[in-house]
Amino acid sequence: MLSPALTPFTADLEPDRPAFVGFCNWLLEQGANGLAVFGTTSEANSLSQRERMSLLEHLVEKGIPAAKLMPGTGAANLPDAVELTRHALAFGAGGVLVLPPFYYKNMPEDGIYAYYAGVIDRVARPDLKLYLYHIPQMSGVAITPTLIARLRKQYGGVIAGLKDSSGVWDNVAMLLKEFPEMAIFPASEKFLLPALKLGAAGCISATANYQVANIRRLIDTPDGEAREKLDGEVGKIRSVFEAYPLVPALKAAIAAKLKNPNWRIVRPPFAQLPEEKRRDLLAALGMKD
């Protein structure tokens, strides 16, 4: 199970490096097998190219094991995606999570294929482990089964897996059936138990930022009554967050948990939770301010 990692900012909207390192260490200590840094929940697409590279370097320099990192290295354009992917591999990242090019819409499958092929061919590293990132509600571009099959046929195990953030169970189940040799990660812990039964690699859930320890326990608990009960608790927390804009809500909850109000800060286009909603959220989670 990988945890995405929120990116903390200072009051002037700069990345807060010490808070970021501390948080990544905390997620690993709480039981994450690895960290999907610079994903959607990380506000990665609100970071510049240089910031993404500089923050990754900083994590590795400060002792976060690079092999446990699966940074997002996708971009709207091919050269930036190539640069980020090369950079992540140079720093020893265990894998990379790659968004499709997300500005242009209704593009032909040939164009999306050419982007992924362009990244792989230009990076030219047989040890590349590329995870496709299916999150059509944000990217506007779906990773279809025919695209995956074409990429697997050409590049084999380099196409190591896929994160399915669509929130559509039928899609997760289809991918697990069609691509048993790939590491498929649903994004919601709600799908964790049924997905594990079908061979999923785990999950990469935004709310792991808040309840990574619960998800760890859920995975480690054998089938039975205790596991069902735990699954209910995990699902309940997930449901609380789903009633709010996810990133600002997670940051508000982490700010309360770590007693550091700066954690509430988000970059545009996100906006902080209004004060009343923030209080409602903390109450629903049973937290004190």
Add this chain to the structure above:
Amino acid sequence: MLSPALTPFTADLEPDRPAFVGFCNWLLEQGANGLAVFGTTSEANSLSQRERMSLLEHLVEKGIPAAKLMPGTGAANLPDAVELTRHALAFGAGGVLVLPPFYYKNMPEDGIYAYYAGVIDRVARPDLKLYLYHIPQMSGVAITPTLIARLRKQYGGVIAGLKDSSGVWDNVAMLLKEFPEMAIFPASEKFLLPALKLGAAGCISATANYQVANIRRLIDTPDGEAREKLDGEVGKIRSVFEAYPLVPALKAAIAAKLKNPNWRIVRPPFAQLPEEKRRDLLAALGMKD
């Protein structure tokens, strides 16, 4: 009337600098008042940050008057948008066309406002002329009248205008009525005559790449039968292109016009027109290969 400018690539997908300079000069000679470089039609979001800056510098070095340029300087993230905007002003650009942050969807208006305010405040140049870029079918983020009003209230004439690429006439008409002090550009030349009657600044149309001289003549011809006839011809050419993926079709037509097949090359996620469609397009335009 500004013409967007297509970005030519070499066979290895690098920007073709001499072809770009030549094409920009040609558009100006054909009657464009200015050039909206690095917009959607320019595949700007398939270019890296460095490529965008380097190409702008190259145009200015090669003698394209900077005051006639309105480069796209928006980005998914605030720091890159700030850097591109500062850079464009440093090189003397007459204005900048700024996309909203386009990765995250369903963001609150406060967040979109904070992005534009962040660009303007950080750039901190009273001579900034910022044009808002409304193209929700690509960006996934609308520029609403309430957002425009908030920005105008805070920043006055710095919010100089807006390009409306929505293709919705009622939206163009509403903007012309609500914001008479702004330079409003519809993106389709189909709206040019009715929009001019309502006070539009002209148009910034993708197909100007192909028929800039026609659009120039249409603007310069006084009301009457000749103008109506010309408007019909311009609309007919627009309609031909609308039956194809626009950017690959424009590039195929320019390749035939300039007798340089390299002009057909697009970056992913675009794909070149299939050969049969390319022939159909040229036939519909009455062009020889």
